[in-house]
Ligand SMILES: NC(=O)c1ccc[n+]([C@@H]2O[C@H](COP(=O)([O-])OP(=O)(O)OC[C@H]3O[C@@H](n4cnc5c(N)ncnc54)[C@H](O)[C@@H]3O)[C@@H](O)[C@H]2O)c1
């Protein structure tokens with residue numbers, strides 16, 4: 001789904017990571033009494049989680065701000081991709097295919113491109129993101145495993161990482177089954193022997209699969225497909241996966257069991273978990289010692305989940321009768337690897353995904369995801385951005401603009417030198433909190449606050465990270481209004497606590513800087529400054545003046561602006577009561593020079609004023 005251009009731009013210039021541990025944001029929804037400009041009875045609701053949890057995986061993506069604006073983006077492809085995917089990429093971008101780059105060559109090239117497409121052999125390390133110097137917007141992993149991409153570094157750099165998680169599932173499962181059968185019947189060894197001129201029938205007597213227990217370690221996409229196929233071969237299949245739904249396993253007749261039960265009862269063990277810090281070398285001496293003597297192991301997942309030295313020892317002492325390995329700790333493994341050359345080990349050079357069909361599918365899947373991300377469209381397979389449903393994003397698009405403008409406005413009201421720590425974003429809405437996913441709005445408020453006062457580039461990928469780095473604690477609150485839930489949000493209020501302001505008129509009765517806005521006719525409007533109700537379109541630049549309400553001031557300030565040739569596009573006065581304090585909000589197209597600002601400041605009865613860039 002394509003986004004409207006302004007939204008694209010905003011997403012390009014901003015994106016939030018999957019809730020990082022210790023995230024800076026929290027959310028409450030509670031009964032609140034109406035601020036003076038809220039009408040209607042308010043109801044209390046307890047906190048609700050974001051709406052998209054568990055929903056179809058659809059995320060917002062960062063667009064290529066730098067490149068997209070300048071013309072065709074450039075995509076660097078560092079490993080062989082299916083032809084149809086490459087064609088698709090070429091239809092949209094300049095494509096540089098450069099295979100087998102050294103780390104140094106990759107670092108040199110990456111600052112010249114907007115997207116990078118890799119498979120498993122390219123290490124996209126922190127150094128690569130640093131070398132990109134902010135230009136790289138998307139890394140596309142043409143496959144499943146993203147252990148070769150430093151996700152944290154990508155997130156910090158605001159670079160979106162997308163993968164192609166489904167197109168090679170069947171290929172990997174078929175390869176696991178091929179290795180299972182080939183290992184059990186010594187196919188590779190017998191083949192080598194016959195080609196060497198021997199005829200060794202008794203040496204290569206195998207073992208049968210039917211009736212044997214196969215333990216699937218990691219019951220995800222590949223693991224479950226292997227299970228289905230193994231059941232077809234008449235095997236008893238059990239699985240271990242701490243995160244897999246029991247029902248899904250039961251539906252294909254597989255029992256989920258504990259790690260120890262799986263490894264101690266299986267005749268065959270097939271590995272299908274991702275390589276993570278907790279699975280690294282999970283299969284070590286201790287684990288092998290718990291296995292049934294003579295067990296056979298297949299690894300089509302990642303070499304790093306096995307301690308290869310320990311596997312070698314287990315093979316040598318007979319604990320493991322045979323192993324079939326498609327993946328290795330180091331790829332390619334050293335030429336003299338004892339494991340590779342072991343007579344009871346069958347090896348393939350990371351071929352799990354390598355079928356014609358899978359490679360075409362993966363290439364198209366990743367090309368579509370990368371192009372979408374570069375265009376600012378939605379990517380369903382982003383791995384380091386929050387999941388926001390496409391329709392939610394589309395509906396919230398004007399509020400996204402409003403959220404950033406309010407953040408931008410609020411931070412410009414802070415007096416220099418006072419550190420911002422506490423930010424509260426209050427959403428007033430008649431919609432059930434469960435149906436209002438505000439994560440992207442939160443990211444935009446962060447962007448609005450952080451970007452004007454730093455060199456940070458904030459987007460949906462890195463907003464929470466950037467906020468955390470800056471010690472910014474962002475709290476979200478929802479006020480539940482009566483009324484039609486058709487309109488997602490009635491107003492958004494941004495509050496900055498414990499800061500000094502350069503415009504006292506923006507302080508609420510509680511002493512925090514407070515600005516509130518609404519979307520009117522699809523456009524963001526400022527509707528509240530401190531305790532003053534105003535109504536100004538949030539476009540261009542804004543002057544806020546505080547004065548004692550009396551006739552003639554609007555005319556005086558207006559004529560100064562007129563004399564200076566500054567076009568006023570909006571003017572609104574908010575006052576507490578006739579003759580009392582009032583503020584004047586003036587929208588102007590151009591930026592006033594110092595002289596104009598001086599004259600406004602010298603206007604009798606103007607107590608303070610501030611110029612704000614939106
Ligand atoms: N050899 C190849 O060419 C090839 C091809 C495709 C996938 N793979 C690899 O296969 C693995 C599985 O891919 P997938 O698409 O099925 O991924 P997936 O995310 O669908 O499944 C992985 C499963 O592992 C589970 N898991 C995580 N930690 C675990 C643990 N400690 N113990 C047990 N289970 C755990 C997860 O809950 C998940 O269900 C990945 O490592 C992937 O990189 C390799």
Ligand SMILES: O=C(O)[C@H](O)COP(=O)(O)O
Pocket residue numbers: 119120121142143144145146168350352353354
């Ligand atoms: O994780 C994957 O998708 C597989 O390991 C395939 O890797 P490849 O793209 O390098 O073949």
